[in-house]
Amino acid sequence: MITAERKPIQEIMNLVSPYKNLLLVGCNECVTVCSAGGRKEVALLSSALQVAFMKSGRIVHIQEMTLERQCDPEYIEQLVPHIDSVDAVLSLACGCGVQEIARRFKEKMVFPGVNTKFMGASERPGVWAERCQGCGDCLLGVTGGICPIARCSKRLQNGPCGGSSKGKCEIGPDVDCAWQLIWDRLKALGLQERYETLLPAKNWRNGRGGGPRKIVREDLM
Ligand code: SF4
Numbered sequence: 020m021i022t023a024e025r026k027p028i029q030e031i032m033n034l035v036s037p038y039k040n041l042l043l044v045g046c047n048e049c050v051t052v053c054s055a056g057g058r059k060e061v062a063l064l065s066s067a068l069q070v071a072f073m074k075s076g077r078i079v080h081i082q083e084m085t086l087e088r089q090c091d092p093e094y095i096e097q098l099v100p101h102i103d104s105v106d107a108v109l110s111l112a113c114g115c116g117v118q119e120i121a122r123r124f125k126e127k128m129v130f131p132g133v134n135t136k137f138m139g140a141s142e143r144p145g146v147w148a149e150r151c152q153g154c155g156d157c158l159l160g161v162t163g164g165i166c167p168i169a170r171c172s173k174r175l176q177n178g179p180c181g182g183s184s185k186g187k188c189e190i191g192p193d194v195d196c197a198w199q200l201i202w203d204r205l206k207a208l209g210l211q212e213r214y215e216t217l218l219p220a221k222n223w224r225n226g227r228g229g230g231p232r233k234i235v236r237e238d239l240m
């Protein structure tokens with residue numbers, strides 16, 4: 020999923036401070052799973068903003084909505100009946116959702132209420148960890164299912180580096196060395212010989228190195 024964390028309330032207040040009528044929009048997908056921008060967080064933020072604005076002597080009207088997906092034009096159309104009655108939109112979706120609302124409603128200011136973080140997984144309740152950087156050419160099939168791009172601090176494809184110590188990365192004692200994880204996993208699978216194979220230099224143009232990317236599927240057009 021795409022993970023996100025809600026911005027501090029004061030930062031959100033500063034962003035929306037010129038506006039009196041807000042549409043606060045959540046998303047039912049990733050940001051719901053990571054408890055940053057679903058229906059519940061919309062309600063909590065709405066109440067918190069109302070109280071905070073009242074304390075500062077201002078009345079701000081907030082309409083609440085949560086869409087199935089904010090990164091999908093089909094669902095963004097559900098905002099049409101509401102958009103004319105508000106001055107601005109505050110979105111609790113990831114950056115994709117914020118930009119899609121801005122693309123659809125060019126005359127309205129759209130603000131992000133969360134900081135979008137990374138593509139990750141839930142390690143345990145309340146903890147999400149980065150797992151993929153969308154490099155466009157997945158290596159998991161040769162690294163035992165552990166991503167060296169997202170999980171090695173130096174994105175090394177042939178590790179570990181000299182900073183690996185007792186299974187931990189040199190950046191901190193709480194950070195596993197990705198290449199230790201890769202070795203442990205390949206060993207457990209009886210695939211140690213794969214570790215001896217040097218991976219070729221990666222073509223970073225398949226990732227962000229090639230600029231903004233698109234997937235075009237003519238069979239679906
Ligand atoms: S190798 Fe690339 S696509 Fe595969 S998990 Fe890592 S970053 Fe994501």
Ligand code: SF4
Pocket residue numbers: 170171172173174175178179180181182183184187188189190195196197198199
């Ligand atoms: S210690 Fe391991 S995870 Fe950290 S940078 Fe070196 S190879 Fe990568």
